[in-house]
Amino acid sequence: MSERFSVGDRVRVRRAYPPGHVRAPYFTRGKVGEVQAIAGSYRNPEQLAYGITDADRLPLYRVIFRQSDLWADYQGGPKDTTVVDFYENWLDPA
Amino acid sequence: MTHDHDHSHGHDHDQTFQPDIEDSPxxxxxxxxxxxxxxxxxxxxxxxxxxxxxxxxxxSRTPALGAEVIARAWTDPDFKAKLMENVNEATASIGIDSGDIPIRAVENTPETHHMIVCTLCSCYPRGLLGPPPDWYKSRAYRSRTVREPRAILSEFGTTLPDDVEVRVHDSTADLRYLVLPMRPRGTDGMDEADLAKLVTRDCLIGVSLPDNPGGV
Structure with a gap:
């Protein structure tokens, strides 16, 4: 499977709010992070949830965010980060 | 549950009625x-x-299996390399079945401390560790861990310096995560079985650190 993004790319999580079974956490929508790893490809859980058993296979990315980019008033350490896994349909170039 | 009846028939009503499991809705x-x-x-x-x-x-999957795996990684560099590559294959190589759902290890270092959460539900490396603790599934843990991880850590008695990177892993997708803690100081003479006793479930989630047997 060819991946749209490479390790080190800056990506923005889509700022979209579709109804139903969605695997992109709210707190990351619209936020910019960096692709830390490509973690294989898996069938799209947002289709699997509705009984589509031959759902599209999508690349899965591990995206690392600085906490201060996720939360404007973050109170922890300056180097703190969060890594979230996203399927490719949730990411745009940043 | 209700427990209405005539209170004149002479058995001991000081005992608390214990519901059977079918008595909850x-x-x-x-x-x-x-x-x-x-x-x-x-x-x-x-x-x-x-x-x-x-x-x-x-x-039959329990945190004790996770502890065994960590103790092996602390004592066998080749096994550790395999573990960092693919937890399921590494555990299979020492006779521990950790299931089909891919588990990845994240290694604590003096610079980076890892902790695991699933903000969307309760994804957890059950194939190796068994069911997660109830608090792991609570809305408080799931929402606060990404928002204020150091506050969560301190509530578990874990305080880390500000210049250590606290890295939270949100298992939103097909992978599960396991923390490989740092081997405590003062454990050079210990064998694998004794090392495994230092590794608790909470260390494998990353909310705690293995006990230092020297106490320092």
Whole structure:
């Protein structure tokens, strides 16, 4: 499977709010992070949830965010980060 | 549950009535799970014995298996390299079945401390560690861990310097995560079995650190 993004790319999580079974956490929508790893490809859980058993296979990315980019008033350490896994349909170039 | 009856018939009412498990309301999801299980057995997809075996297998997965894996990684660099590559294959190589759901290890270092959460539900490396603790599934842990991880850590008695990167892993997708803690100082003479005793479930989630046997 060819991946749209490479390790080190800056990506923005889509700022979209579709109804139903969605695997992109709210707190990351619209936020910019960096692709830390490509973690294989898996069938799209947002289709699997509705009984589509031959759902599209999508690349899965591990995206690392600085906490201060996720939360404007973050109170922890300056180097703190969060890594979230996203399927490719949730990411745009940043 | 109700316990209405005539209070004149002479048995001991000081005892607290203990409900049986059927006395709580049967929830929608319990009904669905029961019905699904019965239908799949009826249709011959699997047998009641297969289902029982699978439940028994899941119940046999415990944090002690995780501790065994960590102690091996601390004492065997080749095994550690395999573990960092692919947890399921590494554990299989020492006779521990950690299931089909891919588990990845994240290694604590003096610079980076890892902790695991599933903000969307309760994804957890069950195939190796068994079911997660209840607090792991709570909304408080799930929402606060990404928002204020150091506050969560301190509530578990874990304080880290500000210049250590606290890295939270949100298992939103097909992978599960396991923390490989740092081997405590003062453990050079310890064998694998004794090392495993230092590794608790909470260390494997990353909310705690293994005890230092030297106490320092």
């Amino acid at each position: 049967f929830t929608h999801h319990q009904v669905m799970a029961e019905a699904l299980g019965e239908l799949l057995i009826e249709k011959g997809v699997f047998t009641a014995d297969d289902l029982r075996r699978q439940i028994e297998h899941l119940d």
